Amino acid sequence: MSASWTSSQIPLALQDVSLSFGPVEVLREISLTISQGEFVAIIGPSGCGKSTLLNVLSGDEKPSSGRVERHGQVRMVYQQDGLFPWQTVTENIALGLRFLTDERERQQQIRELVELIRLEGFENHYPHQLSGGMRQRVELARALAGESDMLLMDEPFSALDYLTRLRMRGDLARLIAERPRTVVLVTHDIEEAAQLADRIVVLTERPASIRRELMIDAPRPRDLTDAAVVDATRQILAELDIGSLSEVP
Amino acid sequence: MKAATLRSIGLPSLVAVIFIVIWAIVSATGVFPPSAFPAPDAVVKAFWQEAASGRLFNDIVTSLFRVSCGFLGAVALGIPIGVWMGQIFSARIAFLPISNFFRNLSPLAWMPFAILWFGVGDAASIFLIFLSVFFPVVLATLAAVAGIPAVHFRVARAYGLRGWEKLTRVTLPAIMPQVITTLRVTAGVAWLVVVAAEMIAGRDGLGFAVMDSRNGLRTDILVVEMFVIGVIGVLIDRVLVQLTTIPSVRWGYER
Numbered sequence: 186m187s188a189s190w191t192s193s194q195i196p197l198a199l200q201d202v203s204l205s206f207g208p209v210e211v212l213r214e215i216s217l218t219i220s221q222g223e224f225v226a227i228i229g230p231s232g233c234g235k236s237t238l239l240n241v242l243s244g245d246e247k248p249s250s251g252r253v254e255r256h257g258q259v260r261m262v263y264q265q266d267g268l269f270p271w272q273t274v275t276e277n278i279a280l281g282l283r284f285l286t287d288e289r290e291r292q293q294q295i296r297e298l299v300e301l302i303r304l305e306g307f308e309n310h311y312p313h314q315l316s317g318g319m320r321q322r323v324e325l326a327r328a329l330a331g332e333s334d335m336l337l338m339d340e341p342f343s344a345l346d347y348l349t350r351l352r353m354r355g356d357l358a359r360l361i362a363e364r365p366r367t368v369v370l371v372t373h374d375i376e377e378a379a380q381l382a383d384r385i386v387v388l389t390e391r392p393a394s395i396r397r398e399l400m401i402d403a404p405r406p407r408d409l410t411d412a413a414v415v416d417a418t419r420q421i422l423a424e425l426d427i428g429s430l431s432e433v434p
Numbered sequence: 435m436k437a438a439t440l441r442s443i444g445l446p447s448l449v450a451v452i453f454i455v456i457w458a459i460v461s462a463t464g465v466f467p468p469s470a471f472p473a474p475d476a477v478v479k480a481f482w483q484e485a486a487s488g489r490l491f492n493d494i495v496t497s498l499f500r501v502s503c504g505f506l507g508a509v510a511l512g513i514p515i516g517v518w519m520g521q522i523f524s525a526r527i528a529f530l531p532i533s534n535f536f537r538n539l540s541p542l543a544w545m546p547f548a549i550l551w552f553g554v555g556d557a558a559s560i561f562l563i564f565l566s567v568f569f570p571v572v573l574a575t576l577a578a579v580a581g582i583p584a585v586h587f588r589v590a591r592a593y594g595l596r597g598w599e600k601l602t603r604v605t606l607p608a609i610m611p612q613v614i615t616t617l618r619v620t621a622g623v624a625w626l627v628v629v630a631a632e633m634i635a636g637r638d639g640l641g642f643a644v645m646d647s648r649n650g651l652r653t654d655i656l657v658v659e660m661f662v663i664g665v666i667g668v669l670i671d672r673v674l675v676q677l678t679t680i681p682s683v684r685w686g687y688e689r
Contacts, residue, residue: 261592267589
């Protein structure tokens with residue numbers, strides 16, 4: 186696929202990364218190695234520093250101490266409003282294909298991506314003319330366009346309603362299967378993490394450090410009701426000490 | 435004709451007719467002498483005279499020329515300066531207070547200096563119109579630039595938009611809706627200012643014509659000029675409102 190990494194290279198690694206904003210300690214000694222093609226979900230209580238961690242991974246934020254190693258092209262997928270509202274679906278997706286000098290080739294790729302996100306007929310629509318789910322699909326297409334190696338997703342579906350969110354999970358799993366990428370997904374949705382990820386990193390309250398890592402070996406894509414998904418959900422809920430109604434006296 | 439169209443044309447026409455009828459009745463009662471309150475038919479007659487003589491047309495062209503020069507000059511200079519100030523924090527700190535000061539200083543207060551520096555004629559009016567448009571445009575542009583969500587610039591960086599491309603594909607499109615709104619407001623102000631400026635610092639133009647009619651006690655012509663000034667003001671806004679229909683700026687006016 187991409188020439189910017191070789192199989193021996195680790196696309197992303199953090200070593201003892203800490204970060205403080207003034208007196209506020211946000212991240213504490215986080216070490217995390219992400220392998221090529223891996224899908225890692227990071228979950229944790231709200232306000233714990235998940236998004237800050239993602240910004241460190243993307244390079245938008247520099248750690249106060251520790252090392253960050255990054256190889257290859259990283260692209261962010263935002264919660265909402267990450268698209269340029271003054272550009273059409275086609276123009277937004279084309280932003281990810283700027284390196285292509287051949288216009289025919291670019292048009293061809295845009296067509297493929299629009300098909301991939303099933304937005305045929307909406308090519309010339311602007312973001313404000315689309316539903317929230319459609320907009321997030323365009324974001325995905327833009328991030329997947331061209332030669333990107335890694336997607337960093339900041340609660341990409343949290344602004345959507347529940348059913349749309351479920352559908353978007355399926356779409357994401359399908360897109361990643363068709364165009365394999367290393368993915369880091371920050372979410373507060375445990376089910377989402379369990380359904381999509383190979384590995385779930387559970388963070389502590391702020392200052393965030395890694396509380397637990399959980400591997401899910403079942404092959405992707407998985408059903409929401411897959412035994413591995415249910416089991417992982419249960420383990421995380423137990424880890425976070427929530428959701429066990431049966432034990433309430 | 436559909437009911438909705440009938441209503442949108444019929445009702446405003448009805449209001450206009452009622453307005454003219456009341457005007458005719460008041461002038462017919464003779465409360466005011468005809469020289470102070472011209473009747474509608476006298477005004478219509480004066481309109482055709484003025485139109486036929488060509489003077490009205492010349493005054494319209496003169497005023498529109500001055501407004502265009504002052505307005506376009508202020509916009510051409512004000513938008514780049516506003517973008518610059520919006521992007522550079524220390525420039526904003528340095529120039530914001532003085533810009534606010536001039537923004538709130540009536541451009542008409544400059545009139546004596548305008549005449550001293552430029553004499554009576556085009557330049558004085560253009561100068562006053564420039565002042566009335568320049569500062570509001572600078573301030574609105576800088577506020578719009580400073581308010582662009584940071585996520586747009588992060589995306590720009592992630593996809594390799596830098597320098598000129600960042601400016602033309604992110605910064606400028608992001609402020610367009612607000613800039614267009616400002617253009618509409620300031621064009622209206624400029625049209626108000628040109629009339630006032632020409633009344634004092636002009637030898638022609640619609641503002642001068644108003645003063646001239648007053649001095650000649652030709653209130654019938656005065657009403658013709660007032661009518662023309664109002665209609666042109668509305669037309670200027672009708673033209674500028676077309677900018678809001680550009681597809682790539684619609685997002686700023688919806689939702």
